[in-house]
Amino acid sequence: MTHAVVAGLEGIRDDLADLYRDLHEHPELSLQEKRSADVLARRLRAAGVDEVVEHVGTTGVVGVVRNGDGPVVMLRADFDALPVEEKTGLPYASVARAVDREGKDVPVMHACGHDMHAACLIGAATLLAGAREQWRGTLLLVFQPAEELGCGARGMVDDGLFERFPAPKVVLGQHVGPLPAGFIGHGSGPVMAASDSLDVTLHGRGGHGSRPEAAIDPVLMAAHVVTRLQGVVAREVPPAETAVVTVGRLQAGTKDNIIPDAAELGINIRSTTQSTRDLLRSATERVVRAEAVAGGATRDPDLAWTGSVPALVSDPEATATTLAAFVGHFGEQRIMPMPPVSASEDVGVFGESIGVPTVFWFWGGLDTATVVAALQAGKLDDLPANHSPHFAPLIEPTLSTGVEALTVAALTWLDTP
Structure with a gap:
């Protein structure tokens, strides 16, 4: 047939x-x-x-x-x-x-x-x-x-x-x-895998690159977020679980000697179980907020989950x-x-x-x-x-x-x- x-x-x-x-x-x-x-x-x-x-x-x-x-x-x-x-x-x-x-x-x-x-x-x-x-x-x-x-x-x-x-x-x-x-x-x-995307804006205070002490650098905050996120999978997800955290977008500033007011990141996470998915979402938000505090951000970061696929x-x-x-x-x-x-x-x-x-x-x-x-x-x-x-x-x-x-x-x- x-x-x-x-x-x-x-x-x-x-x-x-x-x-x-x-x-x-x-x-x-x-x-x-x-x-x-x-x-x-x-x-x-x-x-x-x-x-x-x-x-x-x-x-x-x-x-x-x-x-x-x-x-x-x-x-x-x-x-x-x-x-x-x-x-x-x-x-x-x-x-x-x-x-x-x-x-x-x-x-x-x-x-x-x-x-x-x-x-x-x-x-x-x-x-x-x-x-x-x-x-x-x-x-x-x-x-x-x-x-x-x-x-x-x-x-x-x-x-x-x-x-x-x-x-x-x-x-x-x-x-x-x-x-x-x-x-x-x-x-x-x-x-x-499931996929979840997060847009982040970190808020600093702009200034001249020669006087960093008079500014609050959101680029440095963003750099710490990127490196810190790599530890989530390595140190928080069970080895038997599949998980990926990727920062695919980092945008800030217009010129090399100007510290900008803000830095933006686009973050994507992948997981195959709901428990790991919940862990990754929570840990990603925690890291972003913690690095904003550590960097002296002028206000809380903006976080927006923009896409989600089971x-x-x-x-x-x-x-x-x-x-x-x-x-x-x-x-x-x-x-x-x-x-x-x-x-x-x-x-x-x-x-x-x-x-x-x-x-x-x-x-x-x-x-x-x-x-x-x-x-x-x-x-x-x-x-x-x-x-x-x-x-x-x-x-x-x-x-x-x-x-x-x-x-x-x-x-x-x-x-x-």
Whole structure:
């Protein structure tokens, strides 16, 4: 039955490759994905999807395929890009630019593979909509914006996703990464970390750089915050727990001989359990406030938690069911176990919001020989990974594998003859 549905891939493979190249060449930043959304909506309608609705959660697109009584199964793909200048040298490389949320003109690139995610979901939707005799139930096809901001899934839920459309019994999603093309990577339980971001402003008193005694230096406070935070993971988090604290932004001043009034920091924390997440948030605030006091700050620091994504949990029981189907379709030799990843994904918001399981997996997009050579040389970090200006999955077999994985996973949860 699965092979009968997937057999239709041969007839649409070249068209899907053209779609992928088009999306890759025309990336759009989070919540600016207007062209991409229009392209995807038109593709869904052409595939025979019963209902297609745009502008869900700002720029999201939702498709519904109704095929009689049976379970509702959700397939999700994200489709936003990043402010990265592409350096792949591909003939369809992006030269796009856009104005970001801060009003800055930035280059734009699909440096995380979301263009591949979207093309694969269009492929799976086309196959499943064209083979309705092979299954019963309802497909909920969700193209989510703004994954890179960590707010896209929540935005769609808050816009009534599960009130306006059928609520699923399971949420299925995938992510392409620096694994060998054609291989599926899997985990169970927490597979990606929670992410929390904190904006901090430290307040001092400006003055001339030659007279530090007449000023209160917020740059020195910020420097102590940066170094002190590195001790949180090393000395407060149990060694068996996964945790990361990163200061990715430190901005202060305009000239080398002027002590500024304020310094700003952007801090990001990653964790996989709620207890560690609570510890990191509390310790980060404690360190910032303590260093402000130690530095003689003119007033308390400003702290604003600006983004929050829960840990992505791939439900163990549902994952085992889906994985068994993958083994049956792809063969055990193409299935790879993976440890938890400290990066984050907001797809878990969907299932968490309505209390249904999420199943999430990874699949490879890099040349197998290249990955093997890097592994043998102990240079895996040299491989182009997600968010790199050099990251661009091989079109094949990456595209076919992603389409098949979504299709097989959906058929696992729909009613079949």
